[in-house]
Amino acid sequence: MTDQEQARRFEAIAGPHLDAAYNLARWLTREPHDAEDVVQEAYLRAFRFFGGFRGGDGRAWLLTIVRNTFYTWLEQRRHHQSEVEYNDENIGLHTQENCGDPALHGTDPEKLLLRAADQQLVESALLRLGPESREILVLRELEELSYKEIAEIVGVPLGTVMSRLSRARLQLRHQIEAMDRGL
Numbered sequence: 001m002t003d004q005e006q007a008r009r010f011e012a013i014a015g016p017h018l019d020a021a022y023n024l025a026r027w028l029t030r031e032p033h034d035a036e037d038v039v040q041e042a043y044l045r046a047f048r049f050f051g052g053f054r055g056g057d058g059r060a061w062l063l064t065i066v067r068n069t070f071y072t073w074l075e076q077r078r079h080h081q082s083e084v085e086y087n088d089e090n091i092g093l094h095t096q097e098n099c100g101d102p103a104l105h106g107t108d109p110e111k112l113l114l115r116a117a118d119q120q121l122v123e124s125a126l127l128r129l130g131p132e133s134r135e136i137l138v139l140r141e142l143e144e145l146s147y148k149e150i151a152e153i154v155g156v157p158l159g160t161v162m163s164r165l166s167r168a169r170l171q172l173r174h175q176i177e178a179m180d181r182g183l
Contacts, residue, residue, distance in 0.1 A: 014062050023138065023143065025042070135154070137168045150165075
């Protein structure tokens with residue numbers, strides 16, 4: 001296979017999943033610019049090692065690389081700062097899918113405001129979770145991956161995915177309740 005054919009094949013497999021890759025990176029890094037850096041590095045790594053791709057789910061394969069790239073990036077940052085800080089400016093991250101939601105058109109403005117407030121509360125609570133909890137929730141609830149796909153991406157058994165997801169949902173609920181009480 002020529003280099004040009006290899007590049008076209010790579011683009012056909014990985015290209016359609018760039019939005020999902022960015023969405024995962026954005027939630028993990030909590031910063032849009034950092035997410036772009038992580039996705040760019042992950043995409044380069046994926047291209048560099050595309051010869052090792054043996055078929056299967058291109059989305060899960062790319063998200064695995066994004067996840068691993070994030071943890072490498074995080075480890076490098078820990079050498080520069082002791083802790084990744086929570087940033088209130090990122091509250092209000094919206095997925096592209098929600099911006100054009102036809103169900104929102106023609107809806108009562110009060111309901112829209114309440115829905116936006118609820119979404120902001122959930123996003124804020126999600127950002128306060130640790131990376132492991134955020135990633136499992138993003139992969140399942142936002143990217144709608146199956147438990148099997150998540151197990152493949154995270155590199156853990158199916159039962160571990162289910163228990164981590166259960167713990168993450170509980171943590172998210174506690175965060176939301178605490179924020180609702182003003183804590």
